[in-house]
Amino acid sequence: MSNTRTQVAIVGAGPSGLLLGQLLHRAGIEAIILERQTAEHVLGRIRAGILEQVCIDLLDEAGVGQRMHSVGLVHGGFEIMYGGKRHRIDMNRLTGGKNVMVYGQTELTRDLMDAREEAGLPGIYDVRRVSVLDFDTARPRVRYEKDGEAHEIECDFIAGCDGFHGVCRASVPRKDISEFEKVYPFGWLGLLADTPPVGDELIYINSPRGFSLCSQRSRTRSRYYLQVPLTNRVEEWTDEAFWQELRLRLDDEGRDKLVTGPSLEKSIAPLRSFVAEPMRFGRMFLAGDAAHIVPPTGAKGLNLAATDVKYLSGALIEFYRDRSEAGINAYSQRCLRRIWKAERFSWWFTQLMHCFPEDSSITRKFQEAELDYLLHSESGSRTIAENYVGLPLDFGE
Numbered sequence: 001m002s003n004t005r006t007q008v009a010i011v012g013a014g015p016s017g018l019l020l021g022q023l024l025h026r027a028g029i030e031a032i033i034l035e036r037q038t039a040e041h042v043l044g045r046i047r048a049g050i051l052e053q054v055c056i057d058l059l060d061e062a063g064v065g066q067r068m069h070s071v072g073l074v075h076g077g078f079e080i081m082y083g084g085k086r087h088r089i090d091m092n093r094l095t096g097g098k099n100v101m102v103y104g105q106t107e108l109t110r111d112l113m114d115a116r117e118e119a120g121l122p123g124i125y126d127v128r129r130v131s132v133l134d135f136d137t138a139r140p141r142v143r144y145e146k147d148g149e150a151h152e153i154e155c156d157f158i159a160g161c162d163g164f165h166g167v168c169r170a171s172v173p174r175k176d177i178s179e180f181e182k183v184y185p186f187g188w189l190g191l192l193a194d195t196p197p198v199g200d201e202l203i204y205i206n207s208p209r210g211f212s213l214c215s216q217r218s219r220t221r222s223r224y225y226l227q228v229p230l231t232n233r234v235e236e237w238t239d240e241a242f243w244q245e246l247r248l249r250l251d252d253e254g255r256d257k258l259v260t261g262p263s264l265e266k267s268i269a270p271l272r273s274f275v276a277e278p279m280r281f282g283r284m285f286l287a288g289d290a291a292h293i294v295p296p297t298g299a300k301g302l303n304l305a306a307t308d309v310k311y312l313s314g315a316l317i318e319f320y321r322d323r324s325e326a327g328i329n330a331y332s333q334r335c336l337r338r339i340w341k342a343e344r345f346s347w348w349f350t351q352l353m354h355c356f357p358e359d360s361s362i363t364r365k366f367q368e369a370e371l372d373y374l375l376h377s378e379s380g381s382r383t384i385a386e387n388y389v390g391l392p393l394d395f396g397e
């Protein structure tokens with residue numbers, strides 16, 4: 001077995017692991033990133049692409065914001081449709097000048113991978129049998145196999161950035177962790193196409209046929225979603241069937257403007273709310289999807305991952321620079337306070353916009369009345385807007 005030493009061993013090269021690695025590198029802290037998949041596989045995953053200001057600032061701080069600023073699209077509002085009518089949420093006005101940025105997670109991941117390559121510190125991809133050991137002591141270790149050979153990393157800290165199905169959270173003794181979960185009775189069927197988006201801004205649609213979302217990656221690339229039953233399989237959905245169903249959920253203007261084309265990608269994602277508490281176990285931390293999942297309505301997943309990483313990188317920098325454990329001691333509580341508010345918003349926005357199979361007719365009426373109220377009330381619309389752009393970091397302090 002070969003042995004190496006580093007300061008922070010990062011498990012997972014998704015956005016959380018890569019961003020953490022980059023922020024630590026810029027602060028002169030050594031890290032090794034281990035990833036179970038190949039880099040191509042990681043870049044092939046299509047996920048949401050709406051960045052809050054906090055996330056944009058962090059990417060700038062990590063020195064990887066250049067491409068995002070040149071090709072990302074700044075959006076100051078979005079539309080909500082119900083009862084066949086559209087209503088615009090003017091985020092920028094309602095929040096005193098805040099916007100979001102449309103920039104695909106794939107692009108952001110690529111920028112972070114490139115930055116690591118340039119620094120001569122590429123991650124270790126395609127690793128097998130990762131295990132995390134002794135994180136309840138001052139000398140944690142990570143073991144893995146690569147090309148059939150066993151390796152061990154001795155480190156000061158382990159960062160569990162290995163997503164919902166990762167090994168880090170699963171290695172914590174059950175008595176030390178609490179998990180909260182809600183699984184929704186439907187999924188999102190997503191389609192990516194090189195066609196101009198149907199609108200300048202995103203459109204969230206509450207239709208009697210089910211929720212739908214018109215999103216985009218650029219002025220020439222669209223991303224659309226349809227709420228579908230969990231029993232549906234992606235192979236059952238031809239491109240034509242997808243476009244036809246989307247037309248039925250749109251309004252006349254949308255049907256007129258919709259440009260269809262062959263799909264570049266099509267997949268079904270289940271919807272889940274999940275939080276693990278706490279997020280620190282001795283010398284191991286969880287960050288991003290390893291600790292929490294939100295349903296995609298409102299696109300909070302990546303943004304929450306970014307704030308975890310902001311707090312974790314800050315805490316580790318403080319530990320090495322000032323020999324202070326204050327940041328690492330506060331990490332879990334600081335993250336969870338923000339996470340639960342974004343979890344609440346994502347759950348609420350999901351139940352407001354989707355058809356639930358078990359709903360009675362009166363529940364549907366309540367949903368319509370709530371939308372009617374919120375979208376015609378300044379304070380109701382502001383509530384949506386301020387959550388959508390992301391609550392301030394010092395919210396409630």
Ligand code: APR
Pocket residue numbers: 011012013014015016017034035036037042047048105130161162163164165166167287288289290300301302303305
């Ligand atoms: N060993 C090494 N790597 C692993 C292991 C393991 N045992 N298990 C999982 N991984 C890798 C996965 O292959 C994946 O590349 O960890 C990575 C986790 O990445 P993500 O799932 O993208 O999670 P995260 O980086 O926290 O990003 C959060 O991604 O899922 C979206 O909505 C979410 O946008 C948010 C963002």
Ligand code: PHB
Pocket residue numbers: 047048049050202213215216223296297298299
């Ligand atoms: C996306 O573009 O993939 C997207 C955008 C907004 C969401 C969810 C997904 O709320």
